[in-house]
Amino acid sequence: MRKNLPSALLIAFLLLLWQGAAMGINAAYILPSPVQILVRLWELREPLFLVHLPATMGVTAFGLFISIALGLLLAVSMDWNPKLEKALYPVIVASQTIPTTAIAPLFILWFGYGIWSKVLVTILMTFFPIAITVFDGLKGTKREMEELLLTYGASKKDIFIKLKLPTALPHFFSAVKMSVPLSVIGAAIAEWLGAQKGLGYFSKRMMTQLDGAGVFAPVVLLSVVAMAAVGVISMIERKLIKWRKEL
Amino acid sequence: MLEFQNVTFRYPEDHLLMMENLSFSVEDRAFVSIIGASGCGKSTIFRLINGLEQPDEGEILVDGKPIAELRQYSAFMPQKDLLFPWRSVEKNICLPMELQGVPEKEQDERCVEVLEQVGLLDYRKKYPKELSGGMKQRVAFARTLLSGADMLLLDEPFSALDYLTRVEMQEWLLHQWEHFHKTILFITHDVEEAVFLSQSIYVIKERPFSEMERVEVPLTYPRSRSDLKRPDIADLKERLIGKLRKGVSL
Numbered sequence: 001m002r003k004n005l006p007s008a009l010l011i012a013f014l015l016l017l018w019q020g021a022a023m024g025i026n027a028a029y030i031l032p033s034p035v036q037i038l039v040r041l042w043e044l045r046e047p048l049f050l051v052h053l054p055a056t057m058g059v060t061a062f063g064l065f066i067s068i069a070l071g072l073l074l075a076v077s078m079d080w081n082p083k084l085e086k087a088l089y090p091v092i093v094a095s096q097t098i099p100t101t102a103i104a105p106l107f108i109l110w111f112g113y114g115i116w117s118k119v120l121v122t123i124l125m126t127f128f129p130i131a132i133t134v135f136d137g138l139k140g141t142k143r144e145m146e147e148l149l150l151t152y153g154a155s156k157k158d159i160f161i162k163l164k165l166p167t168a169l170p171h172f173f174s175a176v177k178m179s180v181p182l183s184v185i186g187a188a189i190a191e192w193l194g195a196q197k198g199l200g201y202f203s204k205r206m207m208t209q210l211d212g213a214g215v216f217a218p219v220v221l222l223s224v225v226a227m228a229a230v231g232v233i234s235m236i237e238r239k240l241i242k243w244r245k246e247l
Numbered sequence: 248m249l250e251f252q253n254v255t256f257r258y259p260e261d262h263l264l265m266m267e268n269l270s271f272s273v274e275d276r277a278f279v280s281i282i283g284a285s286g287c288g289k290s291t292i293f294r295l296i297n298g299l300e301q302p303d304e305g306e307i308l309v310d311g312k313p314i315a316e317l318r319q320y321s322a323f324m325p326q327k328d329l330l331f332p333w334r335s336v337e338k339n340i341c342l343p344m345e346l347q348g349v350p351e352k353e354q355d356e357r358c359v360e361v362l363e364q365v366g367l368l369d370y371r372k373k374y375p376k377e378l379s380g381g382m383k384q385r386v387a388f389a390r391t392l393l394s395g396a397d398m399l400l401l402d403e404p405f406s407a408l409d410y411l412t413r414v415e416m417q418e419w420l421l422h423q424w425e426h427f428h429k430t431i432l433f434i435t436h437d438v439e440e441a442v443f444l445s446q447s448i449y450v451i452k453e454r455p456f457s458e459m460e461r462v463e464v465p466l467t468y469p470r471s472r473s474d475l476k477r478p479d480i481a482d483l484k485e486r487l488i489g490k491l492r493k494g495v496s497l
C-alpha cells in the first residue's frame with residue numbers, strides 16, 4: 001500500500017485540478033467535473049448497469065474468449081511447424097500495423113448492428129497481440145534446457161508440455177492483461193459506430209443530447225471494469241506463477 | 248566401458264574440424280577428467296556421447312555396442328544448473344524419471360533416498376531460487392543420478408561457483424562417487440581440480456585433435472587437499488599446465 005502512495009497522491013491531485021478547472025469553465029456539456037460524472041453515474045445506474053454494461057461485457061468476453069482460443073492455436077501451431085511459422089509470422093506482424101479502428105466501420109457495414117460486428121472488431125484488436133506474445137514465449141525457451149531434456153530421452157511432446165508451456169505461461173498472462181483493455185476499447189468503438197445497446201452506444205447517445213457527464217459516465221464505468229478485470233487476472237497470475245521473480 | 252573409435256567431427260557451421268580420428272576409452276567406475284583450453288572441443292565430446300551430435304566418421308561404443316542402439320547409458324550435467332524454476336527441488340530431480348515413465352511411488356522413494364545422500368532432504372519442497380549456487384549444483388547432480396545411467400558426464404559443473412564452495416563441492420563429489428559407484432567423466436579447465444578429483448586425465452592440446460594424452464594421477468582415495476602439496480603432485484600440475492599452454496596461441 002505504502003509504495004502506491006505517491007501515485008495515489010498524484011491521481012488525487014489531478015482529480016482536484018480537473019474538478020477546479022471544470023468548475024472554472026462551468027460548461028458541463030464540454031468538461032463535466034468528476035463530481036458531476038459520479039452523480040450522473042448514480043442517476044443513470046439502471047440503464048447503465050442493467051442494460052448497457054452487460055451488453056458491452058458480453059461482447060468483450062465473447063471476443064476475448066475467441067481471440068485467446070485462436071491466438072493460442074496459432075501460436076502453438078507455428079511453434080510446432082516451422083513451415084507454418086515461416087508463412088504466417090511475417091503476415092501477422094505486418095497486419096499489426098493495420099489501424100483496426102479505421103476499418104471497424106466496414107464490419108458494421110458487412111455484419112450489421114448486431115453482436116457479431118462488435119465481436120469481430122474486438123477479435124481483430126486482441127488476436128494478434130495474443131498470438132505473437134504467446135508464440136514468442138514458446139520460442140523463448142532456453143536451447144540448453146531443451147537439449148538437457150533431449151538427453152533424458154524426451155519427445156517433442158514432452159518438451160512442449162514440460163518446458164515450453166511453463167516458459168510461455170507468464171507471456172500468456174501478459175498477453176491477456178494487455179488484451180483486456182484492448183478488447184474493451186474494441187467493443188466500445190464498435191458500439192459507438194453502430195449499435196442498439198452497449199456503453200459505447202450509450203455514450204454516443206448522451207453526446208447527441210449534449211450531456212457531458214452522461215458521455216463520461218459510461219467511459220468511467222468501462223475503465224473501472226477493465227482495471228478490475230486486469231486486477232483479477234494479476235491475482236490469478238501471482239497464485240499460479242510463484243517462480244516469476246527469478247525470470 | 249566407453250570407447251571412441253576413430254571419431255571425426257566438424258560442426259556444419261564451422262570450417263575447422265573439431266576432432267579427427269579420435270580414439271580413447273574410459274573404464275567402468277573410473278573417475279576421468281578431460282582438460283583443455285576453452286573452445287578446444289571438450290563439450291563437443293559430451294554432445295557426441297549423449298547423442299546431440301553425430302560423428303561424421305567413426306563410432307562411439309558403450310560396453311561394445313554402438314550408442315545408437317542404447318538408451319540411458321549416460322547422464323549429462325551441464326555447467327549451468329539448468330534447474331526448472333517452476334519446479335520444486337523434488338520435482339526437478341524427478342524429471343528424468345518422469346520422462347522414463349517411472350511409477351510415481353518409486354520416483355518418490357528414489358528421490359528421498361538420493362536427497363538424503365546428497366544432504367538436501369530438508370530442501371525437498373523448496374524452489375531453485377531459494378537455494379545457493381552450491382546447493383543448486385547438488386540438486387542438478389541428484390537429477391543426473393536419478394536418470395539411472397551408469398556414466399555421468401559432468402561439464403565444468405563447479406566453474407561458476409566461488410573458490411571455497413568449489414573446493415567443498417569437489418570433496419563432496421568424490422564422496423558421492425565412492426558411494427554410488429558410477430563412472431564419472433569430468434570436464435574442467437582447472438588443472439588443480441582435475442588432479443584432485445580424477446584417477447586419469449585426458450589432455451586436449453590443440454584443435455583439431457586426433458589424440459588426447461592420458462596422464463595418470465598417482466594418488467589413492469580418499470584424498471585430502473594436502474595431497475596437492477606433495478612434490479610429485481605439484482610437479483604433475485606444472486607439467487599439465489605446460490602441456491595446455493603449448494596449445495594456446497594468443
Ligand SMILES: Nc1ncnc2c1ncn2[C@@H]1O[C@H](COP(=O)(O)OP(=O)(O)O)[C@@H](O)[C@H]1O
Nearest residue numbers: 258260261283284285286287288289290291292
Ligand atoms: N552447437 C554448436 N554449433 C556450432 N558450433 C559449435 C557448437 N558448439 C560449439 N561449437 C564450436 O565449437 C567451439 C567450442 O567447442 P566446445 O566443445 O564447446 O569447447 P569447450 O567445451 O572445450 O570450451 C566453438 O568455438 C564453436 O566454434
Ligand SMILES: [Mg+2]
Nearest residue numbers: 289290291402
Ligand atoms: Mg564447454
